[in-house]
Amino acid sequence: VLHVLDVSPPAAPPYPVLAGDDAAAAIVSRWDARWRLAVVIGDETTSPRFGAPIAAALEAAGTPALCLAFPAGEGHKTRASKEALEDAMLAAGVDRQCCVVAVGGGVPLDVAGYVAATYLRGVPHLNVATTLLAQVDAAIGGKTGVNTPAGKNLIGALHHPRAVLLDMAALAMLPATELKNGLAESVKHAVLADAAHFADLEAWARAREGLRPADAVIARSVAIKAAVVAADDRDGGRRDILNYGHTVAHAVEHATQHAIAHGHAVAIGMVVEARVAAAAGTFPEADLARLIALLTALELPTAPPCPFEAVEPYLARDKKAERGAIRCAIPRCIGDTPAEPDGRYTRVVQPEALRSAWR
Ligand SMILES: NC(=O)c1ccc[n+]([C@@H]2O[C@H](COP(=O)([O-])OP(=O)(O)OC[C@H]3O[C@@H](n4cnc5c(N)ncnc54)[C@H](O)[C@@H]3O)[C@@H](O)[C@H]2O)c1
Numbered sequence: 001v002l003h004v005l006d007v008s009p010p011a012a013p014p015y016p017v018l019a020g021d022d023a024a025a026a027i028v029s030r031w032d033a034r035w036r037l038a039v040v041i042g043d044e045t046t047s048p049r050f051g052a053p054i055a056a057a058l059e060a061a062g063t064p065a066l067c068l069a070f071p072a073g074e075g076h077k078t079r080a081s082k083e084a085l086e087d088a089m090l091a092a093g094v095d096r097q098c099c100v101v102a103v104g105g106g107v108p109l110d111v112a113g114y115v116a117a118t119y120l121r122g123v124p125h126l127n128v129a130t131t132l133l134a135q136v137d138a139a140i141g142g143k144t145g146v147n148t149p150a151g152k153n154l155i156g157a158l159h160h161p162r163a164v165l166l167d168m169a170a171l172a173m174l175p176a177t178e179l180k181n182g183l184a185e186s187v188k189h190a191v192l193a194d195a196a197h198f199a200d201l202e203a204w205a206r207a208r209e210g211l212r213p214a215d216a217v218i219a220r221s222v223a224i225k226a227a228v229v230a231a232d233d234r235d236g237g238r239r240d241i242l243n244y245g246h247t248v249a250h251a252v253e254h255a256t257q258h259a260i261a262h263g264h265a266v267a268i269g270m271v272v273e274a275r276v277a278a279a280a281g282t283f284p285e286a287d288l289a290r291l292i293a294l295l296t297a298l299e300l301p302t303a304p305p306c307p308f309e310a311v312e313p314y315l316a317r318d319k320k321a322e323r324g325a326i327r328c329a330i331p332r333c334i335g336d337t338p339a340e341p342d343g344r345y346t347r348v349v350q351p352e353a354l355r356s357a358w359r
Helices: 023-030 046-060 079-091 106-121 132-138 169-173 176-193 195-207 215-231 238-243 246-255 262-279 285-297 308-315 351-357
Strands: 002-007 015-020 037-043 065-070 098-104 125-129 143-148 151-158 163-167
Touching: 002 215, 015 023, 015 215, 023 046, 023 125, 023 163, 037 046, 037 106, 046 065, 046 098, 046 125, 046 169, 065 079, 079 106, 079 143, 098 106, 106 125, 106 132, 106 143, 106 151, 125 132, 132 176, 132 215, 151 246, 163 169, 176 195, 176 215, 176 238, 176 262, 176 285, 195 215, 195 285, 215 238, 238 246, 246 262, 246 308, 262 285, 262 351, 308 351
Parallel strands: 015 163, 037 065, 037 098, 098 125, 125 163
Antiparallel strands: 002 015, 143 151
């Protein structure tokens, strides 16, 4: 197992991010003897494929394991899924001497993490990330939660995992669409905070044979996310920069009823939001062209899939919106996202500016 780095949140104990091909062995070797029971939670794809071997290895090493699963997909990242998991844990008599092992992409990690955050007022959890998106983003930083019909991630808690394991073997089974979803977040990290990472992604995209990035590219993206979270793990501060592209992305996902996958929507959102800034003279046109070229080379979309009128109602319902004003986090150029003049990391964007960037 490779030790990638430690995440050091401002108000929670530091935790390691590990990467390896044998997730079960890695979990067993890091198991804390105080955790008498493992509650292994995945979706109906990741639970049998990646959760069951972990549970079996833990049991072989003397720790009983309860395996729970809920249906896969963003549509099941709900309070109903959380409740069903909790009821199963209560029925099984799970007490505080347990550890939740969340296994899968961002959906099961967010749901299982939220279960861990509130079960008996909080039990520890580990994140085993099996999608690229979860590896470079969702597994790190402690945000957990569920969607409601009113919007994405509106209910949740900040609850950092005790450790994060990047299951590198799982990536071999990941469909191309899911790889692209993760690549979009990796591009986002580069645009936000690391021009050298952006150049590396450009070089890799030119020479690539498939869509699975090199391990070093994944590690760099993990490091960027970990650095942002270490500075500030709550919304409203510098962590807000991670929302670049997401004001538009969430509205696109809503308007298309999730026909556009999250990372694809983020790609579109990054282009539209950068174009808004370019029109305002706060983002270089040349960087906008590089961004579009890189996303295109990664087979990601760069143009909105629907008319502006379709997303407009959702933009002001974003979590960052204040008193109906749309807010976006937008870098100043590739690699740098300083605070806005008022010290915040999001700015008000007029609907008209978004409308004219919508082409
Ligand atoms: N907590 C955070 O900080 C954070 C950050 C970014 C995104 N997210 C959340 O993450 C979610 C998206 O995550 P995602 O893209 O990983 O989606 P996901 O968890 O739904 O996974 C996508 C699909 O891939 C399947 N899958 C998972 N691993 C696989 C593998 N190795 N091989 C084959 N199939 C596999 C899943 O069953 C699912 O059908 C969103 O809900 C988003 O809000 C959270």
